Amino acid sequence: MVYDACMKQMLSERVYTTIRDEILSGGFAPGAALKPQELAGAYGVSLAVVREALVRLVGDGLADRLTNRGFAVPTPSDQRWQDLAEARATFEPAVLRLSVQRGDLEWESRVRAAHHRLARTPAYEKGAWSIAHREFHRALLDGCGNAVMLETFDRLWVASELVRVWATDLAPPRDHAGEHRALEEAALAGEVDRAAELLAAHVSLTAAGLRG
Template sequence: MTGAPRNPAPCGKQMLSEQVYAHLWSAIMRGGYAPGDALKPQDLAREQGVSLAVTREALVRLVGEGLADRLPNRGFAVPSFSDHRWQEIAEARRTIEPVVLRMSIERGDIDWEARVRAAHHRLVRAPAYVLEEGEHYSSAWSEAHRAFHRTLLEGCGNLALLETFDRLFTASELARRWSAHRNPDRDAAKEHRRLEEAALARDADTAAAVMVQHLALTAAALTDDSGQAT
């Protein structure tokens, strides 16, 4: 007969940590914390009604995703808005993603092609802005955007590279949400369509070139108060 787990506490702790993580992720992305704001474990633990260990576990996870910084002897904080920081992230993406996209085009099968087409269709259909979410891209569009970029790369079949993409994309997504002004001159829909078309045509050279240009425009927007990142 199978009995109850000898120590159910870890499962409960993990669930609480997930809840705290989700709360902080949402609060940071919504702008509930300004760049550089302290994330004090003791205060957060008290606010959320959880232990200090649970709170620290959630904060460490945020650090791993680039949504928080761990400060020596000073706890945690929301990343500061630093042009240099975001340009480094953008440079890393411009270095890695075109290479992974080439691999994806070379290795991806017909199922990958179908997923790329479906991901692009969802992105086109998602409303970029909704009134209740203000000047930020809508949550639905942001998720469809992330899914499209990740699906383009998934054909590479390399989990380590995809995990690197996940972290870099999340960090740049935070910057995009902080840079919420609209740039009417940028046709992001056209850029995404060109990425889809080149990938499905198995034109690795064009796809890589379009990706570099797409990410370069994003990098410029991260430091341009009159524009926005896409």
């Protein structure tokens, strides 16, 4: 019984990760139906395993649960992305303020290291760049010392990653490297107001790209 439960959990995690990566990479187009029966057949797992994975993706904001119609990939036109950007542009600068005010030498070292890695990771290495990107933003905020705030950031980040992927294709080119460099410099210089303003603008530009 315990073995079966563990096996189901492992399969669900694998399917969840596979579908998540497919959505973020564009393997499933915006608005595409995520049909549990078809996915179960494609991945060679039970319907229960697929449904569990899809429910997790709904919780992450990477899938929609449709009334009497199963699941689907969200679409760029959804108002939620503007709401999400507004939430991040309000929440994250406030956390960054605390981080800059409370951050110690170890925090400064983490920010420098995370920015160095991000700056040295080519943008065309999408998977590696996405990881380095998240680690830099997380490092900026983790000087706040508030676990609840950092957990909230983690949840918002997962949902907003889909927005970033879409905006990359739809929005005009941006100087991401310059934006990140300015954030690092302002934060480590203790320029609380400037760092917060830069982060709010940085986050808002991503969602703005979806509006064309």
